Amino acid sequence: MDLHEYQLEAVETALFGFAGHAVYPEGEITLPLTLGTGDLRKTVMTVFTVVDAPSCYNIILGRTAMNEMRAMASTYHQKIKFPVRGRVGEVKGDQPSSRRCYEETVWVDQKKARREEKGKENQEKVTREREVHFVAEEEQEVVEIEPGKHIRVARDMNASTRVNLLNCLKANIGSRPVKQKKMHFGPEKDKVIEEQVGELLRAGHIREVQFPTWLSNVVLVPKSTGKWRMCVDFRDLNKACPKYCYPLSRIDQLVDSTSGCELLSFLDAYQG
Known part of the structure; x- marks a missing residue:
């Protein structure tokens, strides 16, 4: 289409x-x-x-x-x-088409059942981690957060949670979801990205998400050792987030604060 x-x-x-x-x-x-x-x-x-x-x-x-x-x-x-x-x-x-669809559905269901039985334990683990809560449409009500803009919320939502949710939505209604186009780096860089993302997944530092907005592309930066450092382009996300009132300290202040110390350690924990 x-x-x-x-x-x-x-x-x-x-x-x-x-x-x-x-x-x-x-x-x-x-x-x-x-x-x-x-x-x-x-x-x-x-x-x-x-x-x-x-x-x-x-x-x-x-x-x-x-x-x-x-x-x-x-x-x-x-x-x-x-x-x-x-x-x-x-x-x-x-x-005839209905009969064919029915037969194909039975075949797909049987094949899917065998596959799901094999990975049932992993599926249950993922479901527990995501803690999905489904609310039927009949149990929702329409709330206006701005003239002409409405959302659906659960009728049985806690009163304080409801107030906090609506206040958050009203305060951030001006931010439109951003969808970055997927960047392509070539076979060599794609392999590096796959390896580093795999390490972060296995370590539990990141997890897979199921939405297309606010996803940020990675960026590969060459290191002095000839290897690649993987960074994330958060510029779109930073534009939509409130500005932090307390920026990082000035580097000269950090250096001056070390005056009088006998030892100064630079430990790269990631590289072991």
Whole structure:
């Protein structure tokens, strides 16, 4: 569809299947959805949640999209009907295609079940670390934080937490999410980045995140030893953050403070 990752809006809520497994979306995107043919066509702007998961279906229409279309579905007749300018439009299902989708779904589910059984322990560990809390749409209420801008919050949220959350959102409403384009460094530098990121992951200093905004590219800086030092370009994040009122001390003050000391140690703990 000629869509790109930077067009996706961030989503922090996981999707749960019937078996209770969590799927973390790639993001959301609003696209025009058209049902029907000829003069009996109807188009509405629909929010699609994009997931990277094996499925024989291209899209799945949820209750929100069906409500926008004012559509009614009949599994017995394999039809969807909806009003169009005082008339009735319809979408007809195809029985052979439905049977094929069902068979493919069963095959995908079986294959997925075997794979999930193999990595069940790791999945449970990741789920515990993320502590995902899902709130159904019926348990949410719309709150206006600025004229024309609304958010959804849980109805049973603690009063103090609710006040702090809304105050935080109002104070930072001017900051738009930034999506940096992924930088490419070439095979040699990519290998260095992969190695250093792997070390940080194994050490537990960083972890994987599931959102496309506020991600900062890494930057490789050559060291005097001929090796590469990996840094992170936090300029976009720094622009959106409050300025720190107490900057670092002046280097001449630090040097003067060592006056009278017998020993001065420069320890590079990272290099051991």
